[in-house]
Amino acid sequence: MSSAGQPSIGMVAGEPSGDLLAATVVQALRECAPAYALAGIGGPKMQAHGFDAWYPMQKLAVNGYADVLMHLPELLGIRRAVRERWLAERPAAFVGVDAPDFNFGLERALREGGIPTVHFIGPSLWAWRGERINTIRAAVSHMLVVFPFEEKIYQDAGVPVTYVGHPLARVIARVPDRAGARARLGIAQQDRVLALMPGSRAGEVRHLAPRFLAAARLLQARDPALRFWAPMANAERQREFEAHAQALGGLDNLHVVVGGSHDILAACDAVLVASGTATLEAALFKRPMVVSYVLPRLSWWIMRRQAYLPWVGLPNVLCRETVVPELLQDAATPEALAAAAWQALTDDAARQRLETRFGALHDDLVRDTPALASQAILEVAGHG
Template identity: 55%
Template sequence: MVAGEPSGDLLAGLLLDGLQARWPGVETVGIGGPHMLARGFESWWPQEKLAVRGYIEVLRHYAEIAGIRRQLKARLLREWPGLFIGIDAPDFNLDLEAGLRGRGIKTVHFVCPSIWAWRPDRIEKIRAAADHVLCIFPFEPALLAEQGVAASYVGHPLANVIPMTPDRSAARATLDLPPDAQVVALLPGSRRSEVRYLASRFFQAAALMAKLQPAIRFIVPVIPSLRTEVVAMLKASGMEGRVTLLDGQSHTALAACDATLIASGTATLEAALFKRPMVIAYNMNRVSWHLMHRQQMQPWVGLPNILCGDFVVPELLQEAATPEALASATLRWLTEPDKVQALQHRFTALHEELRRDTPTLCADAIEQVLEG
């Protein structure tokens, strides 16, 4: 198995629950993070080596990433696993899967690349790479079937992890936050490249919000490997002492907050499942942005908007993601309770649609691949 970033590690951890329940004693190796390691997974490289996003950023690390993929492929061909499962990270995993499958190793890809949103040309790679695709959104299997790719809808694992009615009071007690305070969670991303481009903007936006509403409390979940950089940006913004840094705990932060300023990615779906109003932001290298924007197939970037088919939450991307715009859009959620309530109804319906017995459905599909 290979999960190249924290969101994939979370998905893979849940998948491992299904595999271990179906096949007690199953051995799993490859590249993974803490959720996988906690389930006995053996990681041959640190997951952080693969957590790079954007064309320019990947180019800077290409030699190292390509070297890891070559070494991993060679080792897997020597040891010949019963199955290879690529968890998301399509730029890394699809080529690896195609190479392994071409030599006779069965392959499964977990999370359909978003060919319905951008880069539809990837369908050719998927067809060559995967014996089966495990899909987390209900419309994807039919789309893949049209292209001759076997697939199953297994629900979104996070829909079972996150409670339908989050306990805000318990989360605030855990984080030592006043029960009646207004709390904004800042989530600038889990990759170093995301934090580099977004954290300073988020902290500057927090400073503007604090001037207008001094009582607001700000919390920031930070993964340990990025803490030093985040602390430096926080000091530079002048918000040190006004922002509480958490050791991870992103789910607790989302459960506790009234609204979140959040980087585009899987975390936005987590925020939707927590029924929290959000402002989605993104900023990256200009060349990377230009190349990605040209291939975009839908008017939305954030997963909640894509799944709802509407701009249910604001998206402020690239040049639009100024501290002033981010602060204004976030504060608006704190003053419009009727809109927050309507949004929560939309997100509850989405949660119910995504909730399935994902570990069991994954194990069912994988068993068919193995028997086939």
């Protein structure tokens, strides 16, 4: 119950991708169970559907072990505060949206306190740190997964699970409206456009923006008419990215905007993109891409020792082969990124093959995710 006696469901989403994925579920819960208050930690897309955000979502958006250690006292303080509030207010259920390092500890405490828990989007047990299944079994009453092959992992481990499809497969059109997106952005139909997407977290922008921008300068020397669009998660990331561009001496035909990533993905010819949900978005928009990621040395060493798969980009993971190039850590030089991006921009035959492959992937991921997820959440909450 909320403090006013209204039945409630608690939720925590810790970064823009989680906000995007959770927003459709928040909307569905509002429509099918309007009596429930929805509150916790979330972003602007969740808030647009009536979600009450107690803390700014950006507080949880850290990446890599080094960044987590730097912000650990604040993160632990926030988690302690919301845990105590929910144990006092007794929501009908709690839903952790991604952010496993933050949410699993919170979910375990709430579940031990008698509050059922749902985790939306299982962590990548198939990629690294598979031992987390033991943590999940103790913390999660019901797991919602977004990729079909994940269901068996949780069934075999004895964790109740529902495959709900991926929300983005419903949000993004099967055939993107490239001409319409270009018209909205003021991009001429004949212009060649590369999207630069270095991530939504400060650490990602810090490590990737200088490399992406240096690669863009090399590409512009090759094609002076090439245009660059960089959608940023918020104004702070925009300022950071623009500061990196200025430090490199500027870049012609660069447009840095807050939001608008879907129009930019629909409009562009190819993408330089940080590993993460944005790679799946680019695939659903049927765009050629170059996937990259750079971490502090310690974080990279730890993650590589725990990895199981040869890929990090979701298109490659889901297709079970290297369909798009990945340039990670020391391999992510401006020269290598520029060469791979030029190939993505100019190889028409490869683009057509990717469009076909990504179209089939899109079909595999389409389900009525908001309805399936909200139904499972309400069942866990005991909603009759």
